[in-house]
Amino acid sequence: MEQLTRNGVLIDDTFAEAFGMRATAIIITAPTLKWARQAAITMTGFATSVIGCGCEAAIDMDLPASKTPDGRPGCRVMIFAMGTDELQKQLKNRLGQCVLTSPGSACFADLEGTAPLDLGNALRYFGDGWQISKKFGGRHYWRVPVMDGEFLCEATTGLTKLAVGGGNLLFLAADSAKAMRAAERAVAAIEKVPGAIMPFPGGIVRSGSKVGGKYKGMMASTNDAFAPTLRGVVKSALTPDINAVLEIVIDGETSDAVGLAMRAGLKAVIDLGPKRGALRISAGNYGGKLGKFHYHLKDLLP
Amino acid sequence: MKALTFSLLAEPEERLDLSALTPAGLAGLTDLDIARLRIGSGRQPATVGDVFKVTGRNVENIVIEGGSTRIDKVGTGLALGAIRVTGAVGSQAGRQMTGGSLLIEGSAGHHAGSGMSGGRLEIKGNAGDCLGGPLAGEITGMEGGMLIVRGKAGNYAGERLRRGIIAILRGCGDYAGYRMIAGTIAVTGRVGATPGYLMKRGSLLFDRRPEFLAPTFIDCGETDIAFSGLFDRFLIREKIIDRPLLGASPGKFGGDLAVSGKGEILFRRGR
Numbered sequence: 023m024e025q026l027t028r029n030g031v032l033i034d035d036t037f038a039e040a041f042g043m044r045a046t047a048i049i050i051t052a053p054t055l056k057w058a059r060q061a062a063i064t065m066t067g068f069a070t071s072v073i074g075c076g077c078e079a080a081i082d083m084d085l086p087a088s089k090t091p092d093g094r095p096g097c098r099v100m101i102f103a104m105g106t107d108e109l110q111k112q113l114k115n116r117l118g119q120c121v122l123t124s125p126g127s128a129c130f131a132d133l134e135g136t137a138p139l140d141l142g143n144a145l146r147y148f149g150d151g152w153q154i155s156k157k158f159g160g161r162h163y164w165r166v167p168v169m170d171g172e173f174l175c176e177a178t179t180g181l182t183k184l185a186v187g188g189g190n191l192l193f194l195a196a197d198s199a200k201a202m203r204a205a206e207r208a209v210a211a212i213e214k215v216p217g218a219i220m221p222f223p224g225g226i227v228r229s230g231s232k233v234g235g236k237y238k239g240m241m242a243s244t245n246d247a248f249a250p251t252l253r254g255v256v257k258s259a260l261t262p263d264i265n266a267v268l269e270i271v272i273d274g275e276t277s278d279a280v281g282l283a284m285r286a287g288l289k290a291v292i293d294l295g296p297k298r299g300a301l302r303i304s305a306g307n308y309g310g311k312l313g314k315f316h317y318h319l320k321d322l323l324p
Numbered sequence: 325m326k327a328l329t330f331s332l333l334a335e336p337e338e339r340l341d342l343s344a345l346t347p348a349g350l351a352g353l354t355d356l357d358i359a360r361l362r363i364g365s366g367r368q369p370a371t372v373g374d375v376f377k378v379t380g381r382n383v384e385n386i387v388i389e390g391g392s393t394r395i396d397k398v399g400t401g402l403a404l405g406a407i408r409v410t411g412a413v414g415s416q417a418g419r420q421m422t423g424g425s426l427l428i429e430g431s432a433g434h435h436a437g438s439g440m441s442g443g444r445l446e447i448k449g450n451a452g453d454c455l456g457g458p459l460a461g462e463i464t465g466m467e468g469g470m471l472i473v474r475g476k477a478g479n480y481a482g483e484r485l486r487r488g489i490i491a492i493l494r495g496c497g498d499y500a501g502y503r504m505i506a507g508t509i510a511v512t513g514r515v516g517a518t519p520g521y522l523m524k525r526g527s528l529l530f531d532r533r534p535e536f537l538a539p540t541f542i543d544c545g546e547t548d549i550a551f552s553g554l555f556d557r558f559l560i561r562e563k564i565i566d567r568p569l570l571g572a573s574p575g576k577f578g579g580d581l582a583v584s585g586k587g588e589i590l591f592r593r594g595r
Contacts, residue, residue, distance in 0.1 A: 026467040042361075051550065090551045091554055091557070092551075092553040092558075093553040093554075093557055094550065094552040094553060126548075126550075128550040139391075150585065151586075153526070154527070154588075155506070156508065156527070156551070156555075157487065158489055158508070158555070159558050159561070161561070163551075163554070165549070165551055170548070171547055171548045171549045171550075172547070172550065172551060174549065174550040174554065255400055291354050309551070
């Protein structure tokens with residue numbers, strides 16, 4: 023494989039392969055940012071991969087009080103799924119169990135999409151007849167009485183079919199501390215990109231996978247080519263100086279958002295340099311046949 | 325294209341029904357057709373040409389220059405476009421409008437915005453009784469849209485309101501929200517006696533504690549709800565008011581328990 027070098031970091035001439043997804047975005051607010059984030063973190067828990075969680079979700083960004091509909095601090099949450107029905111199901115369940123229940127929360131639509139997805143429309147019956155419908159400014163809200171006041175929730179949010187899931191970067195480093203440092207730098211940079219989320223724990227995934235496996239029924243199994251403890255035993259992608267690999271997976275509202283996020287992550291890790299962070303940066307793909315979206319690292323370099 | 329302008333020549337000698345002077349009513353008419361439209365209500369009714377000097381061509385943008393309390397039903401059934409009256413109007417302005425914008429720079433008579441279901445009606449002066457309310461025999465009053473009165477409103481403002489928003493900026497008379505079904509009435513300034521009398525659902529939002537409530541309204545205490553911030557910001561964004569109406573934790577009365585008790589009066593505390 024051909025390689026480029028930037029600031030002493032090797033960049034593989036390869037690409038990340040990503041897929042079209044359905045996505046939506048909401049704003050969760052609360053009396054304090056702490057509690058808005060708590061509702062958002064709870065709602066986006068167990069949402070790392072569509073394979074096992076039904077959806078991929080994370081906080082896109084925090085919003086100051088001046089940027090939210092009700093003038094309280096909040097955060098923007100994005101949720102991705104493979105189909106509209108699954109997205110609606112995940113949204114309703116997570117909203118009902120994690121946001122409705124969180125103290126002081128309110129929830130608003132934050133995506134103008136091609137079709138509506140139910141938010142408050144699905145939860146209003148919790149009000150048992152005491153729910154209040156309010157329509158103003160071209161929007162529809164439900165107010166549901168709860169024990170600390172009211173749960174205010176917009177009736178619907180929008181769905182986009184232009185979302186992309188599966189943008190990724192692989193950071194190959196001399197040891198796990200350096201891989202972690204590189205990945206954390208990338209996460210911090212990508213968090214600033216609007217419309218892009220990293221659904222894995224803290225934005226980072228250590229168990230990258232390949233398609234299929236030797237056992238029947240396994241849709242995915244360990245990416246042995248990038249597992250340092252198997253170097254030499256299997257056909258490895260790792261050179262002798264690599265002892266740890268971490269990956270960042272990116273879902274974006276649009277293909278451009280994924281591209282911008284990968285660009286930001288690349289720049290952060292290249293700026294960090296090989297001595298403190300990654301020796302080499304790569305990306306995961308399936309040969310280019312499965313995913314419609316390809317992000318070539320050489321096109322995204324600073 | 326210049327706005328189609330009807331300039332009042334003199335104070336009318338009879339009550340005039342201007343319901344025909346809307347973009348839909350005037351579309352495709354020649355100047356002569358317009359001048360011959362009957363708008364009077366007497367035995368020998370006046371025509372547009374008798375009462376107004378007509379200039380301009382753009383029927384989507386109509387201006388009525390010089391108001392009179394004798395011009396009734398301005399903007400009836402307005403669906404799109406804009407009508408502006410530079411002075412006062414009589415009764416039933418904006419009656420059953422469904423869209424578009426009607427601006428009255430003077431005061432309006434009774435039943436302004438009666439039965440409207442969409443669009444924006446703004447009255448810079450005062451409004452008479454039964455703002456947005458139903459006419460005799462009708463089941464519901466206003467059913468949508470936005471009705472703004474920058475001055476005072478009379479009694480029975482928002483009677484039988486079903487949907488939409490009424491904002492009154494300098495207080496209103498007695499029985500605001502009388503028998504309202506749902507919807508929102510926001511009032512800054514003094515509110516008369518027994519607001520929300522027999523209301524089923526809906527919200528009355530005041531900038532002060534109401535003085536004379538029916539005994540079937542119950543004090544529900546302070547509420548810490550996100551809705552007050554959301555609605556305050558909406559009113560400010562729409563340039564209806566320039567500072568918050570309710571504030572962070574408004575007081576609430578629930579009622580009218582003589583009916584379903586699902587209505588609410590939210591008010592700014594501390595005043």
